[in-house]
Amino acid sequence: MADGNVTPFRGHHLIAGEWVAGEGTFRSSPWTGEGLDFAVGSPALVDRAVQAAEAAFPAYSALPREARAQFLERIAEEIEARGPAITEIGHLETGLPAGRLDGERGRTMGQLRLFAQHIRKGDYLDRRHDAALPDRAPLPRPELRLMQMPIGPVAVFGASNFPLAFSVAGGDTASALAAGCPVVVKGHSAHPGTGEIVAQAILAAIEALDLPRGVFSLIQGGDRKTGEALVQHPLIRAVGFTGSLTGGRALFNLCANRPEPIPFFGELGSVNPMFVLPQALSARGAQIASGWAGSLTMGAGQFCTNPGIAVMLDGPEAEPFAQATVTALAAVQAQTMLTDGIAQAYREGSARVGGGQGVKALHVSEPSGRNATPFLYEVSGEHFLAQPELAHEVFGPLGLLVRARDEGEMLQVAEAMDGQLTVTVQMDGGDAGLARKLAPVLERKAGRLLANGFPTGVEVADAMVHGGPYPASTNFGATSVGTLSIRRWLRPVCFQNWPEELLPEDLKGI
Template sequence: MICGTHYIDGQWVASSDTFVSHTLTGKANSFSIGSAIEVDQAVQAAEKAFEKFAQSTREDRALFLIEISTQIKARIADIVAIAMDETGLPEARLIGECARTTGQLELFAETIRDGHYLDRRHDPALPERSPLPRPDLKLIQRPVGPVAVFGASNFPLAFSVAGGDTASALAAGCPVVVKGHSAHPGTSEMVAKAIATAIEICGLPTGVFSLLQGDNRELGTSLVKHPLVSAVGFTGSLRGGRALYDLCAARPNPIPFFGELGAVNPVFVLPNANVLQAGELGSTWANSVTMGVGQFCTNPGVVFALDTPDLDEFIDAALIVMEDFSSQNMLTEGMAKAYDAACQKVSSFEGVEVKLQTGNSSRKVGAQLYTTTGRYWQAEPEIHDEVFGPCGIIVRVQDEGELIDIARNLVGQLTCTLHLGEEDALLAKALMPILERKAGRILVNGFPTGVEVCDSMVHGGPYPASTNFGATSVGTMSIRRFLRPVCFQNMPSELLPREVFD
């Protein structure tokens, strides 16, 4: 079932260098490693396809997205089976992620059929206006060109080959070249086969989609630096994303890099929320932190709360949940090693108290819980780094003034959460103007794990949460990343894009 090759311009193409997938169960497979040669073939094909695809009707693109969804559903058993082998994720989680992936594709089909995303504007000519006449002006959003997409490690479907970046780019009218993640290459190939079938059924140019496999940085570097790539969508680590972002900026023709890089997603527990439900809140937070072995970019890894007896109750309840968390497999051995190293670093700080530190081995990791003071948090910025995994830090804050100062000094986040009671209104109002500058999504009395795919969702935030604070990688607004406004002045109707009028 697995051929282990790239999919380029409608063909399955092998290259001489290969790597072997690291499966948790089942058979490991050999896959081609792409080079600058395969990158050029894929991007040249995408550029060739762009002219026709960009001029296609919204209905044609909607049917294409729906056909991709249909083909993924037809292969769901095979996709889930190999994804379980490669990632160790449970069947139910992967079936749910398949549903999210197909749901995103179908949602974008509805979005482009609706047409509001085009932001069409028209200022009619005013030839008699004095002192100067006004020309006829029409504005519409147009696709930017070939888009490079990097598959994410922690979502092998919803943020990967046919995930949100690919769906939104194709919906916009942009061909896509995907760099598949080396943690799940077989899953990537199976999904690529679904897209390939959809291309054939819909009669689209073969270069509208390509998949490149590989396990080295050179492949990603070549893709980002290719002069015909017009934008990049990325979900991954701060270090890797920043390196690619810098490459995009250093090109002779700089291009936008839409990177979602993660965050600690702080939770502010205000005094009356803690009084009302300290124990329940602590256990619920701990369950959120350990959900999915903590491998979510919205994992709420840090809590700030006033240092009171209620906070002790919160910590005790969280500790019970985390002690009961059995060691579980992370997505890759490399991620498990990085998690272990990050936890060792946190525990080494003088001002950090270890509440729970469990041993890790190979891909299996346990939960970790630490506490520190607001003063130490402010003085030691290195403990602010994201720990990707089931790790939580609780910060004992001296008073409301220190809580506000901590909020002011936060870097950009994907989410910020407030837990509050009715009597916390004044403190919450003081925090809100600060937090809305820090995060793309602000929650009240909930937890951020679980990102709804809909019109209103923002999954992004100020740097370093993401590299473009005006964008989202989830929800229908994500299509804006791969469009740019074009104004047509005194343009004859026959020369205008059909979408100006349809």
């Protein structure tokens, strides 16, 4: 068990068990306090880390599932032992409240433990066996066995808005390690101190279980060339990314243009529209408005499932809904955003939406510095359909109310939506007919459909899907949350007439 002691900050990279300084440093920009110096990444360090990951792959991928499960559980224990230190530095770096960070740490440990339980069962391997049919006419059938196999070293990019759950030991890292793939993480410069402590926890688990040191590396900071070198390294077999559409699309293109293209599993953002149907609006419009405002402003609106757009039919019930939303938003205090750059982008996005043709401001505010305050605008369905840019994500607590003139226009709005992580439908019994019309459209638009709830808060579970059609993610058939996320780092291999003694252990006797 870990003793909870945290090594003083080195500000170095962790490469295959060694803390390594870079050729230069960058200074962190914490929400409060003095910044710390951290080593800058480089293509040379990327190569060193990836070479170590490739060297570790044969031994690590061949470990029994039980050994990998124990590794994941040990990482969770080591993170838990460092909990107070992680919360302290995470709060200083990001401005996120301690309660949020404690919850995110619990989620991180929970998904590590869930993945451990999942791989113990072995179902994720999708093992199949077709017995030989030597007497089949007109041709015999050979014996065929299939199993999902790990693909090799994986690159993971830490996310700005989740310093724990989507970063160094977050879902991408945990699922890749569960699959049997070594990981090289490109840390996010918004929270390098948090990343270093988590890396200490992973290293402690590696050392305690005497695993190959190259199974995990963390490269801090660095300019764009560092990330480009990571996704273009010929030994990297896949990439996990959570971030902006612009940055993610650039990396996606690099992966696609490699001499040997590799999959890029990018989660790139979403406006997560909410359709409020007439009966629900009439029966509980004020309640829905309050819940929408709470979901919209949760964590300063810095969740990828932030429900930025509400769609309803224009009419007498729409006005009270709008006013109830304004009342709820007016009570929200300024909140700290994760970085100065994110705060600036929020102000620019608010101005962009507010300047749209036919857009009316319902609630405006004056965010300054690194703070965010909420905005609410409304627009007709006609003007919304004529301006596709109104459907682009604004990362922060901004809401847009779209008033459709009738059911037909509401369906047009649904059909015009890009791919989404989530779509929510607020409906009561009398709304079943309209909901039935919307459902076939919405099923093609999102990875998760919600009824009478709000999308912020993504449960880590077997049935969860956190992904969707582009641009919500770059691979509509994958999820970055839940046990199905492990499948991203596997590929099916068929063994035909393969001798029993040469089969992978998990295929023997099947």
